[in-house]
Amino acid sequence: MxxxxxxxxxxxxxxxxxxxxxxxxxxxxSGSAARPAAxxxxxxxxxxxxxxxxxxxxxxxxxxxxxxxxxxxxxxxxxxxxxxxxxxxxxxxxxxxxxxxxxxxxxxxxxxxxxxxxxxxxxxxxxxxxxxxxxxxxxxxxxxxxxxxxxxxxxxxxxxxxxxxxxxxxxxxxxxxxxxxxxxxxxxxxxxxxxxxxxxxxELSGGTGRRGSVVAFGDSITDGFGSSYDGNKRWPDRLAERLAAAGTPRPVLNSGIGGNLLLHDSPWYGDRAGARFGRDVLDKPGVRSVILLQGLNDIGFSEVDLPTYKPNPQVSAEQVIAGYRDLIARAHARGVRVVGATILPFKGAEYHTARSEAKRAAINEWIRTSGEFDAVVDFAEVMASPSDPLALDPAYDSGDHKHPNDAGYRRMAEAIDLDAL
Structure with missing residues (x-):
């Protein structure tokens, strides 16, 4: 062990x-236990x-x-x-x-x-x-x-x-x-x-030694697509376990929605990130920090014409960055720290093209270098194939070249600096 x-x-x-x-x-x-805390x-x-x-x-x-x-x-x-x-x-x-x-x-x-x-x-x-x-x-x-x-x-x-x-x-x-x-x-x-x-x-009361909650906010990679059913092996689950093992236990909430878009509502994949950020992040009890991993579907859906990949207008890297800036400003106004997460490699996936790859590169460079986040976790770097930085490491690939498997989600959680939270 x-x-x-x-x-x-x-x-x-x-x-x-x-x-x-x-x-x-x-x-x-029977009522003999201590009354629950308010x-x-x-x-x-x-x-x-x-x-x-x-x-x-x-x-x-x-x-x-x-x-x-x-x-x-x-x-x-x-x-x-x-x-x-x-x-x-x-x-x-x-x-x-x-x-x-x-x-x-x-x-x-x-x-x-x-x-x-x-x-x-x-x-x-x-x-x-x-x-x-x-x-x-x-x-x-x-x-x-x-x-x-x-x-x-x-x-x-x-x-x-x-x-x-x-x-x-x-x-x-x-x-x-x-x-x-x-x-x-x-x-x-x-x-x-x-x-x-x-x-x-x-929601729980009566616990001891509580620290502020962490919210993982994103799309299907945060939601856990490709992880084992009933296994609790999504990366937010693994992050909560890491925090407990380090002696700094904190609630970690998963606010991912498969297929979610940063900039547009979807009849299948939830309200756009900006519309749901308040209720799914800022209004949660005791939230202190949020990890943002969004944008993959915004830059990918427009490359494939499938019924559920709607709406799918061409979205620029600058528009995605503006969406991130809005979320950062709203979080900071509420005293919530924001950790920016780079978009994972997805070469070989159905919506990987030269155009979507160029957008991913521009967005990730901004996340790494802009200084607008309180901290950054470089998922793109740690999850990339050793032989091709544009592709997901085969050891971490669930099979569709964009979603991690259980081992990949564990690696993502390991990449997060706990002090940054």
């Missing part, structure tokens, strides 16, 4: 993971998108009716109480949540029985979220350690219509017919998908 993994294991043990957390749940449920910290987040079929099959367009959806998320913080945020941002009608629970995961769709809590909203077991709105649950007393997985289970008694969701979760979500929110086993959950629905945040 390597030194970093040993340190991570020790950090998790000290945080009260596993049996220690389970032993305290009965006290928390301050909330980010534990997990995912940016929401319009219902669509952009990648693999999902349930967003049809929505749900008399069905229960159980979703599994791994938090990068810890605490003694949790609450969730649900979004109906892209719903055309009010959304009725007939019941909701939260629990520690026992693997698959099963939960640890002693940790199961019914969630309330304003002390009521059901809630209606208006079209375009969101809501937060009340605090639920459930202990969770960093890097533990929670299940959030939602029951929809009435037809929801198309569902606000996050398309590329790289994690399995489960569906059952009828109301199974209180089930401890996963037997009823016979259908699966790789997306998250309505769930945008899990």
């Amino acid at each position: 390597g030194a970093s993994l040993l340190a991570l294991t020790a950090a998790l043990a000290a945080s009260g993971s596993g049996s220690a957390a389970a032993a305290s749940d009965s006290a928390a449920a 301050a909330w910290s980010a534990g997990w987040a995912a940016p929401v998108q319009r219902p669509s079929e952009g990648f693999e099959d999902n349930w967003s367009l049809k929505g749900f009716a008399d069905q229960t959806v159980r979703q599994v998320v791994r938090v990068t913080g810890g605490g003694t109480a949790a609450r969730i945020r649900l979004s109906n941002r892209y719903g055309a009608e009010p959304l009725r949540i007939a019941g909701a629970t939260i629990a520690r995961s026992a693997g698959g769709a099963a939960v640890e029985g002693g940790s199961l809590r019914r969630l309330t909203f304003g002390h009521r077991g059901a809630v209606t979220i208006p079209a375009g709105g969101e809501t937060a649950s009340d605090a639920a007393p459930v202990r969770v350690a960093p890097f533990e997985s929670l299940t959030v289970t939602l029951y929809f008694a009435e037809p929801t219509g198309p569902a606000t969701f996050h398309a590329q979760a790289y994690a399995t979500s489960y569906r059952a017919e009828g109301d199974h929110g209180a089930d401890r086993t996963g037997g009823a959950f016979t259908e699966t998908t790789h997306s998250w629905y309505y769930l945008s945040d899990v």
Whole structure:
């Protein structure tokens, strides 16, 4: 076992993971545990998108009716109480949540029985979220350690219509017919998908030694395309593990959306970066720094005429740089540090051309030399093939010549200077 993994294991043990957390749940449920702290910290987040079929099959367009959806998320913080945020941002009608629970995961769709809590909203077991709105649950007393997985289970008694969701979760979500929110086993959950629905945040309170959150903001490379399903091996996951192993644990939130554009909204790939930067970065609890990795799709989509690669106007390097400058100014106005990340090599990918390569080179040179970021991580350099700097290192290539594999995402996390955060 390597030194970093040993340190991570020790950090998790000290945080009260596993049996220690389970032993305290009965006290928390009975009210004898300390009252949750008023301050909330980010534990997990995912940016929401319009219902669509952009990648693999999902349930967003049809929505749900008399069905229960159980979703599994791994938090990068810890605490003694949790609450969730649900979004109906892209719903055309009010959304009725007939019941909701939260629990520690026992693997698959099963939960640890002693940790199961019914969630309330304003002390009521059901809630209606208006079209375009969101809501937060009340605090639920459930202990969770960093890097533990929670299940959030939602029951929809009435037809929801198309569902606000996050398309590329790289994690399995489960569906059952009828109301199974209180089930401890996963037997009823016979259908699966790789997306998250309505769930945008899990927030925690009651933890100790909190530091400011880090937000990873970008497109599919941040979202984790090419990583192992249910493996939590995206580069933001790896970065959170590095921080914990170094003795400086901090929540790391993944605000990547596959296919996302810096300058244009997409019906498949989310609102443009500038439109979602406030809610997906600046408004997160305790955010102190953001790592920006954007622009690949802006310079690439225009080179290929595919139905989902829309809008795809020709975008100049100068326009991408102007988009970055806007985000930097907005972050600095809120006291948030900005780490600029260079765009990875993508020679051999479907939209690599001499024109898109020239734009990448110009943007990366500006990121490295402009001095406008608080720090820079040169992903392009560390991920390049030793024999061809325009191509992704084959050892890190998931197979499409633009997205890393698990080893590549680990290398990206290793390239980040932790002091820069």
